[in-house]
Amino acid sequence: MASRPDAARAVAEAAARQSYGKLVAYLAARTRDVASAEDALADAFAAALERWPRTGVPEKPEAWLLAVARRRRVDAVRRRLTSEAGQGHLKLIAEEMEARMTDEDLPDERLRLMFACAHPAIEAGVRAPLMLQTILGFDAATIASAFLVSPATMGQRLVRAKTRIRETGIPFRVPERTELGERLEAVLEAIYAAFAEGWSDPAGTETRRRNLATEGIWLGRLVASLLPDQPEALGLLALMLFAEARRPARRDPSGDYVPLAEQDCALWDDALIDEAEALLGQAATKGVIGRYQLEAAVQSAHAARRRTGLTDWAAIRDLYDALSMIAGSPVVAINRAVAVAETDGAATGLAALDELSGDSRLADYQPYWAARAGLLARLGRTADAAEAYDRATGLERDPAVRRFLQARRAALVKN
Amino acid sequence: MQYMLLIYGNEAAMAAAPSEATYEISAAYGAYTEALKKSGAWLAGDRLRSTQSATSVRLANGKTNVLDGPYADTKEQLAGFYMIEAKDADAALAWAARCPGASTGTMEVRPVWPHSEYWP
Numbered sequence: 001m002a003s004r005p006d007a008a009r010a011v012a013e014a015a016a017r018q019s020y021g022k023l024v025a026y027l028a029a030r031t032r033d034v035a036s037a038e039d040a041l042a043d044a045f046a047a048a049l050e051r052w053p054r055t056g057v058p059e060k061p062e063a064w065l066l067a068v069a070r071r072r073r074v075d076a077v078r079r080r081l082t083s084e085a086g087q088g089h090l091k092l093i094a095e096e097m098e099a100r101m102t103d104e105d106l107p108d109e110r111l112r113l114m115f116a117c118a119h120p121a122i123e124a125g126v127r128a129p130l131m132l133q134t135i136l137g138f139d140a141a142t143i144a145s146a147f148l149v150s151p152a153t154m155g156q157r158l159v160r161a162k163t164r165i166r167e168t169g170i171p172f173r174v175p176e177r178t179e180l181g182e183r184l185e186a187v188l189e190a191i192y193a194a195f196a197e198g199w200s201d202p203a204g205t206e207t208r209r210r211n212l213a214t215e216g217i218w219l220g221r222l223v224a225s226l227l228p229d230q231p232e233a234l235g236l237l238a239l240m241l242f243a244e245a246r247r248p249a250r251r252d253p254s255g256d257y258v259p260l261a262e263q264d265c266a267l268w269d270d271a272l273i274d275e276a277e278a279l280l281g282q283a284a285t286k287g288v289i290g291r292y293q294l295e296a297a298v299q300s301a302h303a304a305r306r307r308t309g310l311t312d313w314a315a316i317r318d319l320y321d322a323l324s325m326i327a328g329s330p331v332v333a334i335n336r337a338v339a340v341a342e343t344d345g346a347a348t349g350l351a352a353l354d355e356l357s358g359d360s361r362l363a364d365y366q367p368y369w370a371a372r373a374g375l376l377a378r379l380g381r382t383a384d385a386a387e388a389y390d391r392a393t394g395l396e397r398d399p400a401v402r403r404f405l406q407a408r409r410a411a412l413v414k415n
Numbered sequence: 416m417q418y419m420l421l422i423y424g425n426e427a428a429m430a431a432a433p434s435e436a437t438y439e440i441s442a443a444y445g446a447y448t449e450a451l452k453k454s455g456a457w458l459a460g461d462r463l464r465s466t467q468s469a470t471s472v473r474l475a476n477g478k479t480n481v482l483d484g485p486y487a488d489t490k491e492q493l494a495g496f497y498m499i500e501a502k503d504a505d506a507a508l509a510w511a512a513r514c515p516g517a518s519t520g521t522m523e524v525r526p527v528w529p530h531s532e533y534w535p
Contacts, residue, residue, distance in 0.1 A: 149504070149505055149508060150504065150508070153504065363454050364450070364454050390445070390446040390450075391446070391449065391450055391453060393443060393450075394448070394450025394451070394513070397512045397517070399515070399518040402443050406442055406443065
């Protein structure tokens with residue numbers, strides 16, 4: 001149970017986060033200068049996090065932040081920022097105050113900012129970090145830990161990307177219908193990358209108090225609410241909610257890893273699953289299938305076990321077949337092989353995995369070896385299974401999963 | 416590029432750990448070393464004996480000073496190392512994160528500075 005100050009702090013953080021992204025987007029969309037938009041707001045944001053937990057969130061958080069940014073920092077910032085862009089922001093902030101922004105809501109331009117962050121001219125690997133920083137206000141060190149790079153490197157990548165936005169004139173706009181699909185894909189991919197980094201964070205432990213999976217869902221909700229007619233935006237949100245619903249069941253009380261097939265469905269979050277099902281249904285009415293809807297449908301098939309007690313592996317295999325057609329990847333192929341093993345037997349599943357063995361990317365990919373080990377064990381090929389379990393163990397970051405793999409290997413030897 | 420992965424950990428805590436946990440960690444290290452070798456990244460690596468076996472040597476004012484124990488008295492001690500080949504820092508950090516030492520202590524990742532790059 002969160003104590004009262006913690007709860008107040010959480011409310012303040014949520015409100016500040018909402019406002020922060022809106023203000024960065026609002027200021028940056030006008031100057032294309034993300035870095036100085038962030039600079040101009042940094043102190044106001046810090047003041048909000050210090051004050052709001054005690055005083056409550058003000059009625060107009062954006063106006064409050066703008067006012068504080070102005071009152072407290074104009075002089076200091078003026079001294080610090082001698083660049084024209086910095087001056088431009090100060091002028092804007094002042095203008096906004098004069099225009100009595102307190103009476104109106106700021107236009108929400110976060111979607112435009114997201115499209116700028118995920119622009120094709122921005123290096124793919126930095127798009128998710130850039131969104132986490134600009135929309136949610138994460139600092140570079142926190143993002144760096146989550147994406148497993150050094151803080152200095154992440155800092156440089158973020159700075160370079162922001163410079164690129166400014167210097168190459170990347171537009172802050174939602175693309176026209178003709179290119180929306182492709183560009184939206186990049187936005188969704190970056191959100192999913194943020195979610196996946198948080199999801200693989202073992203026990204759902206917090207990366208400096210904020211979990212990336214939760215943040216990914218928050219971004220997903222934002223995009224789905226701003227683009228409710230885009231089935232893939234709904235599909236991605238559904239996918240993330242299905243996965244999140246299982247979080248409480250992923251570890252047993254002693255902190256050990258529990259694989260999906262052995263999870264206690266009673267621990268799954270029914271409300272999240274229901275919400276995900278509704279989103280998936282809504283997406284289906286648009287009549288355009290896509291990668292995220294298919295992946296969400298796989299999760300839906302797994303979730304059905306809470307009602308039927310069974311997993312429909314044939315349906316899951318068919319969904320992975322469809323996925324390999326439109327978005328084939330080694331990961332999809334491994335999951336498909338696992339499904340095939342359930343419907344057609346372990347030998348057929350293993351044959352499907354063997355087809356992938358030429359792909360050099362899999363040599364260091366833990367799920368490939370874990371899947372192999374499981375199938376080899378079922379086929380009684382104990383020595384091969386032990387070797388594959390070792391390989392999977394050696395490639396795993398999470399100590400709980402390592403313990404699980406070691407236990408499976410130990411059970412092999414006993415049999 | 417070559418990287419040195421230096422494994423730091425609390426030696427006293429490790430020595431006091433129950434034998435089951437010690438066995439589990441040894442097995443995890445075995446698997447990790449194998450994974451490094453199979454992927455072609457492994458160059459060298461071993462465990463170090465405890466700091467009780469360390470001796471520090473220093474020459475000051477023309478006098479040799481030999482002391483029992485490690486150079487620095489810190490909470491975590493150097494316990495072992497790997498030297499690996501990795502295409503860049505990201506790859507080296509990925510390997511460091513998989514090392515069992517990352518969950519029991521701290522991994523320090525240091526690029527090797529080849530002789531040819533600094534010798535005039």
